[in-house]
Amino acid sequence: MSRRSLCRFGLAPALAVAVVALAVAACSAPGASSTAGSGATGSGTASGPIKIAVVDAQSGSDSDLGQFEWRGVSLAVNQANAAGGIGGRKIDLTLYDDQGDPTVGVELAKKIASAGDIAMFGTAESAVTLAMAPILESEQIPNITSGQSTALVKLNSPYLFLNGPTGLTYDSTLATYLVKTKHYTKIAMLTNNDSYGAGEESAFSSSLKSLGLAPVAAKVVPADQTNMTPELTAIHGSNPQVLFIGAEEAQSGLIVKQARALGMTAVIAEGAPAGTPLYMSTAGTANADGTIVSSPYLGNGASAAAAKFAAAYTTAYGSAPELHGAKAYDGAEIMIAALKACNGCTGLALASAIRAVHYDGLLGDFSYDSSGVGIFATAIGIITDGKIVPVS
Amino acid sequence: MQSFFQTLVSGLSFGAVYALIALGFSLVYRTMGLVNFAHGAVLMIGAYVASTFYLSARLPFAVAVPAAMVVTAVIGLVIERILRPLENKDFDLMLIGTIGAGTVLEAVAIIIWSSSGRGVSSPVQTAPLAVGGVSIPGYNILVIVVTAVAMVVLTLFLQRTKHGAAMQAVAMDHEAATAAGIHVGRSNAIAFAIGAALAALAGALIGPMLYVSPTMGDSLGIDGFAAAILGGFGSVPGAIAGGLGIGIISAFAAQQFQGYSDMVTFVVFTVLVMIRPTGIFGEKTVNRA
């Protein structure tokens, strides 16, 4: 084929061209002029809208969490914009779908940097947030996340802030309540193997250990598994009084449903996911009753502020809010407060402004330390008749 | 010991569903020589349609399931018609075509019903039966009964009706079948439609036991295929044996190996396929090796 031989001969001149091009290019590397992210500029010189990105799973199995977060943030921002924005400038939110995939998140981190977003809300999955953190730090984009993994804290990034307590806080409060207040001795654990479940497993078991207790059974299930009966059967055999679950809302609900179908009467104990309507609907209201929940947001009736928030949320979106929406709302309010305080600054100045905010939110009092954690306690509630009731 | 029996009961209930899935695969494979990679997605659509009829339209479960089967059978007909030009010509391309069809179905499900999935309440609200410390939910018994009935009906269809005989003829030698006046395309379409309906039945039945989500078909499809191979393609007893076998193996593997259970099932299955591709009951009806 003559075309083939032409290709063979064509290689040599092409290489020559390439070498010349390289020599020319070596003088100025591409992209050198735009290495710094657009978030680097310190002061709020611009007029016009303040662009903030919201990055969350809008598809895939975690999309519920993503939607709650988007709604919570949007509500706060819309309220702020209606009240005049930041010194007359409106906040412009852009939603990005990270599909629950850390590598998509990494690409998005670069995308939002080049799109001119000065801050970011999200994500609800710690693994994705962890992946994005180094890029956000180098691009100087402050990030308020719903994630709760202690790995986030260990990063010690000046640009990363959690809008809720860490997983360790949830679990140690829960463990202390179960062991010290209720005097349970036989506690079993069922966690899944994604980053949330793995974090819960280590946080809860270390909390138990520091209280001098070991779990009577501990099983791990794949995060996408929907039939937990084999593992539950094994746990059932050790007759626990309490079953601690470390999994997302839907899987937790399934675990409870299947446990009850097996005839297990153990009390269910869990952190944040059990405080959501999705958990209750998947488990079935009868099965969900009696669940002990460790959560900083015990329901829309817990306080006057919560009721007000819930009313506004329901009016805007047609359904009642829960923990993740409340967390996102608090995080957005903090960002808005910081922006107001420093008059629309960006980069490190904005991060410092966030750290300087003291905010009394739906979840409690926020005051950020150097590692990005702002709230250090949760409350304990019990699900009764489909609502979370605080224990006295 | 009680734990052993409990796991066994669980394995059998799921095994019945795997048997249905295996049968659907087997039917299509026998008549068309095609492993339908869209089978899992079809199952998922069946689960969604049935649960939509049951939850949103509030139809009784016994009506929702056959309705879902009809809808899914139509989808099966459409897929077969689109891929018909490739039949008996290029199997690799047809395989890829079914993968594409599966991808499309999954995307459609996400667009219509969103990716977050839904739980389905059990249609059998009685308390579980307690037999010697082993808890047997009433619904599981229903699943086994329905599966058995479906198997009997299908066997009768294949052996007693004209269309069933035609499908068996096409399976043995499609050229001779054409020579005998059988419209192979139509016969294949019927096979595909029945296979799809079986998948829908499996999906509808398994919905209340698990969780309906757009990706539920992935692992169920693979488990069903493993069951079909284990039991041997081409026979109803084979599908039953394979289904129950895989159900029990994965139940015990999940207990022992927890997170790694899928991996264990796979490695076992790969070794089995290599040693004996025809399965336990198998007959070499279509050899593509």
Next chain:
Amino acid sequence: MVLAVVAWLLPYQLNIYWMSVADTALLFALLAVGMGLVMGVAGQVNLAQVAFFGAGAYVTAILTTHDGYGFWTAAALAVGATVAMGVVVGTPALRIQSHYLGIVTLGLAVAFTDWITNAPITNGDSGISGIPTPPLFGINLTSNYLYYYLELAVLAAGLAFGLFIVRTPLGRRMRAMRDDPLAAGAVGVEIRRLRMIAFVLASIYGGAAGVLYAGLIHYIAPETFSVADMFLLLAMVIIGGRQSLAGCVIGAVALTVVQQELVNLSAYAQLGYGLVVVAVVVFAPTGLVGIPSRALALYRRRRGRGPVAALEPFRPFPAGPEAAGGVMLDVSHLTMRFRGLVALNDVSLAVRSGEILGVVGPNGSGKTTLFNVVSGLYRPSGGRITLDGRVISGARAHRISRLGVARTFQNLRLFTTLTATDNVLVSLDRTRTWWSWRYLLWPAGVWRHDRALKRRAAALLAQFGLAQFSAALPGSLPYGIQRRLEIARAVASSPRLLLLDEPAAGLNGDERSQLAAIVRSIRDSGVTVVLIEHNMGLVMSLCERIIVLDSGAVIAEGAPADVARHPAVLEAYLGTSPVPAPSEPEARQKTEAP
């Protein structure tokens, strides 16, 4: 070559986000080339390619972050580990194909994903972060812009190597194996080794892509290597055109860009590429890359043909040495049973060196089955076959081919996507598969060997009068010319024994007499010929000796005139009773069903 310049200058045009997309696109292109080699070129269904990608990335990540290895050392070990994985994944391919292979490779990929999600050393779902940047002579590769050039270099090298393989003997054999494994075995292709090589190649590309990925993103997690990404990669390869490596690259780049553009509409994107895959599979199986040539072919057909290629006369072979006259092929008490049906029943015959032996008999008498057993397609149920004293019964087809046996097929088995020249080239090449080490260490030797083969192929085609058809695909050739090409292909392997299965079927009188001349010339050049034929005129004039089979047994043997008068032969063909004896259709024992 314009493309090369454009590719070189591309980074200057892109912002940081699009640069990152371009980097990802190049990685998928590398992955797609590997996939194209194993699926498109060698015809092996491989749904574990993304697992190879993951293995390369994870081993690099673990060795650098956990064990403190330097990046390039870790990279080399990672590719090695991926190759080991490729051998494991390829092992099922030695026994099973097509759908079964698809499910098994998919299952192994799922098992891999399972493992990385659960094993402590991989940090499970949280992934591994902090993977160092590869050091390269002081160039700062943390910049996506500069990393692009590293990837471009690797992709260019990988693509060039891939194209080199495709256009030389190894690739040609793979394509022959893909088109028709049976016929490939009959011309000496070692099928199983070739399949393994294909998987190893795919794993090398996958592992390299994984290594580069780890060094680019500095973070890996299990989600990137899921089954969903495998189907996306499959879509890239199918839509681009799996049999063309350039098509694979185009498909990869196009789909990566589309996916990024639609990142907020991922369900619609998935719907889109799923539909396009189905459309491509049904309407344009050669992919996007194949559309221009298909359109061109359609246009040419509409316009009418150009000058028609003509068959030239056959040039007789130079006479070979006088045959020794001893027994070359000895078939002794051969029995062949297919699940209860006895196709060959205690058949014994001898083929003398230098003769033209005819095998005749009614339909279903076992003639083609005899050829299939002799050439190694079937393993006999009983009995023994020796070739020049060496036992060949039960040996594999390619080994028998190397011992000097060549054959043609009753239903014509030319390699349909290979040109006439390529068909002959596959058979001409008598090197063993392990000869291919030269691809890695001495490509110049491969190149030289290929040129020599092409010269010989051209000469052989000219000898058969087929010179004007050398670039044609078999499907476009008239039937008689395809038959002649198949004989040329068989002769190309320099056989000692040539088995012709109904070579005159479908030929007209003129073509038949040309065939007779060809067969005689082949024999005169020193090749022993055994011929199955129904055309009695041809048999009588051509063959010195005839063997008659009926219902799997030898019923007569001897000179043509004697056999024609033999009462058993007359009864077998004409019958003595008014009702003719029913004969089993020979179609039952298709040579297609091993």
